[in-house]
Structure formats: structure tokens, C-alpha cells
Amino acid sequence: MFMLEKRPSPSRFWTGATPILAVALTMIAGGILFALLGKNPLEAIRTIFFDPLFGDNAWYYRAQLLVKAGPLVLIAIGLSLGFRAGIWNIGAEGQYILGAICGAAVGLAFYPAQHWYIFPLMILAGALGGWAWAMIPAVLKTKFGTNEILVSLMLVYVAQNLLAEMAIGPLRNPQGSGFPGSRDLSQYPSAANLELIPGTGIHWGVIAAFVAVIAAYVLLQRHILGFQIRLAGQAPRAARFAGVKPDRLVLICMGLSGALAGLAGMFEVAGPAGKISIDFASGYGFTAIIVAFLGRLHPVGILLAGLLMALTYVGGDIAQSNLGLPSAAIQAFQGMLLFFLLAVDLLSNYRIRFGLKEAR
Amino acid sequence: MTGTQKVLLAVEGITKAYPGVVANSDVSFEIREGEVHSLLGENGAGKSTLVKMIYGLVKPDSGRMTLRGGAYEPRKPGEARASGVAMVFQHFSLFDALNVAENVALGMENPPRLAELASRIRQVSEEYGLPLDPSRLVGDLSAGERQRVEIIRCLLQDPKLLIMDEPTSVLTPQEVDILFKTLRQLSAEGTAILYISHKLEEIRALCDSATILRRGKVVASCNPREKTARELAELMVGETLTPPARTGKAPGPVALDVTGLSVASPNPFGTSLQNIHMTVQKGEILGIAGVAGNGQDELLLALSGEIRTAADAVKIDGRGVGDLGPNERRRAGLVAAPEERLGHAAAPDMSLTENALLSGAVRKELVKGGMIDWPATRTFAEGVVKDFDVRTPGIGTAARALSGGNLQKFVIGRELSQEPSVIVVNQPTWGVDAAAAASIRQALIDRAAAGAAVVVISQDLDELLEIADRFCALNGGRLSAPRPVQGLTVDEIGLMMGGAHGMEVAHVHA
Helix, strand or coil: CEEEEECCCCCHHHHHHHHHHHHHHHHHHHHHHHHHCCCCHHHHHHHHHCHHHHCCCHHHHHHHHHHHHHHHHHHHHHHHHHHHCCCCCCCHHHHHHHHHHHHHHHHHHHCCCCCCCHHHHHHHHHHHHHHHHHHHHHHHHHHHCCCHHHHHHHHHHHHHHHHHHHHHCCCCCCCCCCCCCCCCHHHCCCCCCCCCCCCCCCCHHHHHHHHHHHHHHHHHHHEHHHHHHHHHHHCHHHHHHCCCCHHHHHHHHHHHHHHHHHHHHHHHHHCCCCCCCCCCCCCHHHHHHHHHHHCCCCHHHHHHHHHHHHHHHHHHHHHHHHHCCCHHHHHHHHHHHHHHHHHHCHHHHEEEEECCCCCC | CCCCCCEEEEEEEEEEEECCEEEEEEEEEEEECCCEEEEECCCCCCHHHHHHHHCCCCCCCEEEEEECCEECCCCCHHHHHHCCEEEECCCCCCCCCCEHHHHHHHCCCCCCCHHHHHHHHHHHHHHCCCCCCCCCEHHHCCHHHHHHHHHHHHHCCCCCEEEEECHHHHCCHHHHHHHHHHHHHHHHCCCEEEEEECCHHHHHHHCCEEEEEECCEEEEEECHHHCCHHHHHHHHHCCCCCCCCCCCCCCCCEEEEEEEEEECCCCCCCCCEEEEEEEEECCCEEEEECCCCCCHHHHHHHHHCCCCCCHHHEEECCEECCCCCHHHHHHHCEEEECCCCECCCECCCCEHHHHHHHHHCCCCCCEECCEECHHHHHHHHHHHHHHCCCCCCCCCCEHHHCCHHHHHHHHHHHHHCCCCCEEEEECCCCCCCHHHHHHHHHHHHHHHHCCCEEEEECCCHHHHHHHCCEEEEEECCEECCCEECCCCCHHHHHHHCCCCCCCCCCCCCC
């Protein structure tokens, strides 16, 4: 028999230790899952967590780490601002897709012209596309009081269908002999988001992610908007007393997270993915939710969490090809991480007491 | 009746310590059958901990209790109730959306069928002069009627000892009279009552004996009828009290002008404001009385700017500000301190520095070009802590770690330190110990003397009579016409507050 006792103030130790504990618990539960699938659990865990960093082809995988972490961090930073204010944008995946579609469309519209301003215009279009898609749930919430969780989530499915339509319709490569999918933007120098330093995986999206981390840190620590965001999330009535306009905050936070997700989508489509295709969306927008919470909604934490999550992606790919693990098992493994994180989160606000006690 | 009856409950050498504080130290006292026994003490003196142990919510570290001579060690409230001990809490545990009978049933171990329960509620409520319709929604009841629900819930279980925690803080004077008649009737029937309060006149009117607690220890036992209120207060506080000093000065021009203010409540069970008129002059304190839930919260929100209205409904120094938000009104010179300290006036998990920024940003110019000037904010927070004697380890401490009195001093101090021209406070000394309350009242008086127009919304009549120049009352969202405090009688005040809510003075057979 044990019971929970609320701590007078959140434990600093556990606030930092819970992500590590959650990772450890995920390894254990994941190991059991892999064992049940008939794989050697230790080998699977090693393949996922160790091989990408120190294995035989680590030089390649380390670059892949940044390529995967870039969009995750960029999206998660935007989401974390809203989450801190109690505004739940669950539809970053849709905003990511729209950013990619808009960015690619602008680039393809100029094809095959060569101008320095094409890529900046694509960045702008990507951010605007994500922003506009996020404005739909934001405006519906502020005007009609709809739930932004449901609306933003449902818009993901709309965006996925729009993506498929674009891949076979307006954005299809005219010279692609009828196959779905757009021209390869990475082969179009004015629109390509190239690797800036060869072999590192660093492209403009990774740079943008680092900039976003720093900007979010300054915003939350020093800027009055960051203070209002934190205040609105912790004590909504105190926020109104402090003159925060809740509707304005919804528009700002949804808009920012949508724009960053759109940017991530645009950098992805012009770089690593290269083109608009039916299977372009790979779930970064959803995984970023895990990254945001795993990083405790703190910019630096999100950077680390994004790298960790990228590790499970890259390692998961290796495990899939080398060990034959199904991709669903890898997704379940990532889901466990969020599950355990939320479960052990309890420890930072409560302490566990063992033994029979009827009254304190 | 003291002395002749048998001892019902004896508490012997009870001690209870929490980390960092001894709530009760070697506390002993006795309650006889049919006795009305008062437990008197400041906030934090240990009254609540003591009754929680009697009611089985908290387990004592040492000491023992006997009930009718037998050992009494309740491990949970259910066991206390089974032994005949019932309690009416200061804060009601009722569901607004359920009716009276359903609420009563929720608090019973083995509730009878609702129809049967309803007829028993009717019967008991008439027997004890507390009329109550079992089919009404609790959300539609006044605070006094809600308390009746709690009392009747207890009476249905035929208690031998009824514990009442600050029962009159939500009642009008007329409702207090009705409650006292009921309590005297119960006492005459042999039910003992343990009455917790810090309102001395009430205790002198009602109680047969009193145990006075100070910092967890019993400092005196007496018959309160043989002491003056002042003597009791000094026993309670342990020092001589000085009432706030006032300087008689003629008030200046009108600073706050409210005309035809009507506001729909943002809460489904709140009270909407209806056509409120009032003016407050510079240098004047306007006291607004009223039983809780008669529109006090809504009035504060409408004045602070959290609820907006037509521009001309609220004017500061002649300028319409009704359509402006809180920060624009701060810029115009109005500061406000809401009743709820944690969650409304202050963010619980934020530091005092951050909480200083919360409402001080505009007038103290703590934000420049969107960036927060943390050094200036810390200086401001430190100034508030120092000037208002806020006891805290430092300005980095989270607001929720402060005691109620200290946080209240911080909140009031934060607003008063901004050189405002209009001050609106709701329940400025609620749950604050006597010394802190005195310093808060003095600070409000000083601000008025310095030329600010002050509106004090409070449910503490003594407080309003002590500091206000003019007096009015909120009742059902309407504000009575203000009257000078001098020469007001308690009966007149009671009528301004709406008399006894929703009832003719009941037929009490006693």
C-alpha cells in the first residue's frame, strides 16, 4: 500500500531526473516488447541508441541525426510556447504539410529560372502556409469557442489529403512520366536547401532550429510576451488581472507554432525530402509533441530531446533494416517514451509514501 | 448550564507538529453536554488543526481524547460521525448543479431514498427554524442558505457534538440571529457545540465557555461573558492592540465615478451587477459590505478592467475608462487587489519578483521596448517586501510558499507602492492575522490621507466601520445608497445587506 503526498513546491531534482528515468523505463519496456517479437532485446536497444553514434557507419548516421532533429526541434519550440500558455496545437503535422506545399509551390512556380531571391521567397511562403493553417483553429476558437485540439487535429487529415492531391495534381512533375510527385527541388539550385557544411547534415532548417531555440529562450526569460505566456498557462485568472488578452495570446501562440511548423516542412521538402510526394509527411508534427514534453517545454531541453528522438528515428531505421523490426514497433517504442515521461512526471510534484497510514 | 452536565469530550495533552511548525502543543480542554464552547484564536493559532483532529481528519502525534469517558481515536471523519461528532466547515462542500436533497445525500454514509430524505430535511429544517426547500438547486441559494444545507446535513445524523468553523463570516446580522437561536435550541436539547471564531462580540453573546489558543498553546480558559471584547482580543493576540489612527481631513474632488454600471456575471452561478452608482472622492474610503456572492467579485472585475463595459460607466478623474483593460486603467491611476490571493492576485508558482511584475509593469515602467527590466523589477519587489514587512526568505520565493497574511501584505503592498490615485480592494484582510490586518488597514488609511480614493469591499463589518468614511452594501448585485459611517446602527447595516435572505424570521420553538 502506498500513497501520494503533494510536495510543497516542485522537486528540482525530479524535474531534471524524470526525463532520464523515463528513457530508462522506455528501454526496459521496449526491450520486453522486442523480446516478445523474438528479437534479442539488448541488441535491439544497442542498435537504436548506440550504433548511430558509435557504430560502423556513424559518420553517416551522425549527420542524419541533425537532419532529423532539425524539424523536430523547430516544430517543438513553436508548440512549447502554446503548451506553456495552455493552448494545445495538436495539428503541427498539418501545418508542416502546408508549409511544404506552399514553399514548394513558390519554388516550382519559378522553375527553371535562377534568382537569389527564390529561396527566401520559399521560406516566406512556407512560414505563411503553416501560419494560415494554424489560424483556422485559432480563429474558430477565439470567435466561436471551438476546441483547438480537435480542430487542429482534424485539419491534419485534410492537409494529408491535400498533399496527395498536390502530388498527383497541380504540383506533379510534368516530366515525371505520369508518376505522382513533384520535380526534385534539391536538383534545382535556386530552390534547394543544400547541406551547408558537407558531411555534417547541417542545412538551413538546422540553422533555423538553433535560432529558434535561442529566440525562444530569450522570449521566455526576458520578454514580456514570454512572461504572459507562462502566466497564462500557470494562472489564467492572474493573467487576465495582469492585462493579458487571452484571445490575442491564442492567435500569437497558434500563429507562431504554425509558422515554425510550416518552416520545418518547407526546409524538409527543399532539402532532405526533395519533393512533394504522397508519402512526404512522416509524422514529425506528432513526434514534435513528444519532443516538446520530453524537453519539459524548455528551449534547451527541447534541443536535447529533439536529438534523442532523432536518435530513436535513425536507430529505429537501422533496427528495421538490420534486425527486421517492424516500423510499428519503433513507433510504439517512441510512444512509450511519452507515456513513461508523463507517468513519472508525477514524481516532481508528489512524493510516494509507503506503508499503511490512515491519517497524517 | 456549565458545571452540572457530564463531560462529553475531553482533550488531554494533544500535540501535533508539522515540518517547521508546532500546530498544537499540549492542548487540553473539556466540553460538557449541551455546552456552547468557543475556541478562540488568531489565524494560525492552531484552531483548525485541533478540530481536524477531533473530526478525524488529522491524527495527533501524542495526547489522548475521550468521548463520554471512553477512548476516542477517530481515524477518519466517518468514524467521528459514527461517534456523534459532526462538523460544518467554513468553506462549503456543495455542488452548485445539484439540489439540496441530493447534496445532503452525498454527504451521508447510508442515505435514504430521496423522497424520504426530502421530507426529513423539511421536518428538521422546520424544527430548528432553518427553512430550506429540498428541491432547490444549491447554485441558486444564498451563502446563508448554503450554510443551512450543511447544518441540516449534520443535524440529520443526530450529533452529540457539533463543530462549527467560522459560521457567521457569510451571514448578515439578521441571519446570525437566526443561527444563534438554532444553536441555543440545540444546546438546550443537550447537543454540545464547539464554536470557532475570532468575532469576539458573537462569542460573548453565544458561548458558555472559551478556550483561547495562541501559537498552538492554550493560554487561557474563561467565561467569555465575564470578559470584555478587548480583554479577549488581548488574550488572543498577547499584546495591546492599537486601533488604526485616522486624520480628519475634508475629501477632495471625485476621483472614481461609477454610473449605471450593469455587468453580466462571467460565472453561471455568479451575481450580475445591476445599475450601480457610486462616487469616491480623493482622500476618502468607501466601504462596501455584503454577504459573499452578492456581486463583490464582479464589482472588482468591472472596476479593475478584467470585465469591460461602456466607457462612461467607469470614470477615473473624469475620464471614461469603462472600455479599457486592466493595464490601461493602471496607466490612468487605478490599482486593484482581488480577493483570491493565489491564482488571481498572484501566480502561485511564480516568484515574488515575477509577481511584482504581474501588476507593477505598467506604473513602475518595468518593461522597456517589450523587454523586462529584471533588475528594476527586483528592486521594486524588494521595496514592497521591506516597506510592508513581508516575511519571506527572499524575493525569489514562490508566492504559494508564503503564509496567507504575508502574501496578502505583499499583494496589497505591491498595489499601494505604485502611487495610485484610485485603489480598489476586495477582502483586504481575509484570513490574515490581527497584526498583519492592522498594518494593512493602516496602509489603506495612509494612502487615503495621501490623497487616493479608496474602495474597500469587505465582508468584515467591524473592519469597514473602523476604516471607512462612507458605507454601502451590495445585495443581489445592487448597491445601496452610501451613508456616512458615523451614526450607523447594526440593524440599519443589516437591512442594507438585505436582511435575512429569502426567509421570514422563522418560527422557532425553543
